[in-house]
Amino acid sequence: MKTILFSIIATFFLSCSTKTSSENDSLSTAATDSILNSGSYIGTVNNFYFSKNNEAYIELYFKDDDAYANYEQIVALGDSVIYHDDKNTRTRIPNKAYQEYFDLSGLETISIFDSKSNFICNAKFARVEYLDQNISSYFIAVYDTDRPLKSDSYYYISNFKEKLKTSDYTITKDTVLSNEILDELNVTKPYYDIESNGFHFKYKNTDEVLSIVNSDNNSFVVFESHGARRVLYKSTGSENAYEVIVVPILKNKMPYILLKCVKPEGDIMWDHLLYFDGKNYKALDRQRIQ
Secondary structure, eight states: OOOOOOOOOOOOBOOSSSOOOOTTOOOOSOOBOSOOOTTOBEEEEBOOTTOOTTEEEEEOOBSSGGGGGGHHHHHHTOOEEEEEOSSEEEEEEOHHHHHHHBOOTTOSEEEEEETTOOEEEEEEEEEEEEEEESSOOEEEEEEEESSOOOOSOEEEEESOOOOOOOOOEEEEOOHHHHHHHHHHHTOOOOSSOGGGSEEEEEETTSOOEEEEEEOSSOEEEEEEETTEEEEEEEOSSSOEEEEEEEEEEEETTEEEEEEEEEOTTSOOEEEEEEEEOSSSEEEOGGGBOO
16 A cells, blocks of 8 residues: 655635635544544455455555565465466465564455445455455455445455444535635646545435545545534645545544545555544544544
């Protein structure tokens, strides 16, 4: 996974209305209060076309950045091929090696949810593999699941046994709203399909909208309440969000946001987990809850 440093821009208002939104505004949802354990992770679940029944895969972080210097040596430690075709090779990494190089604390079991935060199944850690692919290669943790996974839009929470209270919202790619927000931000719009420019979570029985929009080179989180909008997050590196999951667990009265990101005009992809610090959204280091 790629780690990008973010600087959060100051809160400002973009509405022509005389109404304003308070810093204490929060989503009027049925979201669960912050009940995550220290050391929990939130991330996306991979479901490859060559997946076996009752298996799930997540991408791993190294324990520290120094391990990147030993990347090729760690790959060479693989002791058996699990799967191979013309485009993909899965190689098992032995226990001693992965315990030395990878941060697996709190990842013994994971709970898997769909993109609407409905519980799917539990999964238990099985092994670490190196996945060698044509476009990108990385290390994965393999999990045994209670049931087969049939979709690509799943996420997981590790070290977590609670039941989520799903939020009452509708998800839309309202292109008119996306364009309106991007015009107010006064940024260059992406060159690709306008439908990929924004994701909007409209909460029922309120006027609140949580929007994630893309300019040509950045992603933004914008919160609207009582007719006023404010920017809660702006990426400083080249980043566009191509999939968004709002996790119904609150931190300072706002939900965690899981972004699947891509480098504009590129093939590099990664996840970012954002949390609200009371004023702005920030990215959690290695997607670990502190």
